[in-house]
Amino acid sequence: MPHTNPPPSGQPDSGRAERIHALLTAPGAPFAVVLGERGTPEYADGPRTLREFVETTWAYGDTPFLIAGERTCTYGEFFAAASALAVRLRERYGLRSGDRAVIAMRNHPEWQIAFWAAQLAGLVAVPLNAWWTEDEFVHALDDCEPGVLLVDGERLDRVAGWARRTGAYVVLFHGEHGDGPVVEALRLDRYDDFPAPDPLAAPPDVEPRPEDDATILYTSGTTGRPKGAVATHLAQAGAALNPRYQAAASALGRGAVPG
Incomplete structure (x- = not known):
């Protein structure tokens, strides 16, 4: 309150x-x-889900949303990219409402695209600590069992073994890995290879309920292994x-x- x-x-x-x-x-x-x-x-009178919250970005169009170095991303570009990725998560990877989508990357602008794509697809977003070791990543991945890993190149080698073992999909952002042993046998797509988002395309036709889970945020693990704290759409919209x-x-x- x-x-x-x-x-x-x-x-x-x-x-x-x-x-x-x-x-x-x-x-x-x-x-x-x-x-x-x-x-x-x-x-x-506030939004009751994170999807309602993010849909308001339609109103801001060409207004800058994120600035990273020489690059500027407008609200319109952001929402189009998040919508396109959300459609891919459901239609290409077959993910359904309530499935988990892990986000493991540094603070690239694409972090926001990945997080909100998960929300627009009706998934539970699971941001993981980019500083974690492979062992720490594996613990959380075994715990939340995601269907897709949205990762950058710096994190790929720490999660590749788990993805290879489980068959989870991987979307690679800012990755320069070739076809060597790191990506061998992975169900991996490179974000840079995706078609340019259609600015008029809509996100998937899904409507999460306020009581549905929206995020899993892992604790610091100061007294043991990190534990996943679940928050609903209503709780996050209020926050x-x-x-x-x-x-x-x-x-x-x-x-x-x-x-």
């Missing part, structure tokens, strides 16, 4: 925080909160709106008008 931070003085003013909270979350307010079916608070609530509450706490 949204909450406000203490005032800058460090002396909590619970009465003021409660008034700000009530102002922002009352019926008809920008962050109106209602109790869901399970008795937990939800944003009344995406929480920073906006916090910013509005902070502005009101300073006596300013929220943007």
Whole structure:
């Protein structure tokens, strides 16, 4: 449930925080909160799935979404690429709603394309720590049993053995491996070889439910093996709106008008 931070003085003013909270979350307010079916608070007018959240990018078209060095990716280009990959995940690889899609790469722009393609395809996105060793990757892969691995070239050799053993599909981003032993016997496609996305093409016709699993995020494993923490679409959609609530509450706490 949204909450406000203490005032800058460090002396909590619970009465003021409660008034700000009530102002922002009352019926008809920008962050109106209602109790869901399970008795937990939800944003009344916010997106209820990550697919609803990402579909709003249609409205931003040519506005820059990501900048990486000399490269700029617009919202329209991003959504077209994510939609095209989502269609491929379902139609070429035969993945179905609820199947897991692992993402193992550094912070390339394609990380966002891979994550949101999984959501548009109705899959459960499983981002893995790019710093992990092969043993750590194998532990998580055995645990979540993904149907596809969306990886960059730096991670490929750490997951190739598992993919070869299980027959999982691999989509390789930023990979310069040839046809040597690393890719031998893998069901591997190179992202750079895919056709250019059609900017008018739609994502797959799937509609995840708010209660469906959206992500599995692995813990740090400080007291043992990392464990997969599952979050639903509704939980992640609410988490995406929480920073906006916090910013509005902070502005009101300073006596300013929220943007």
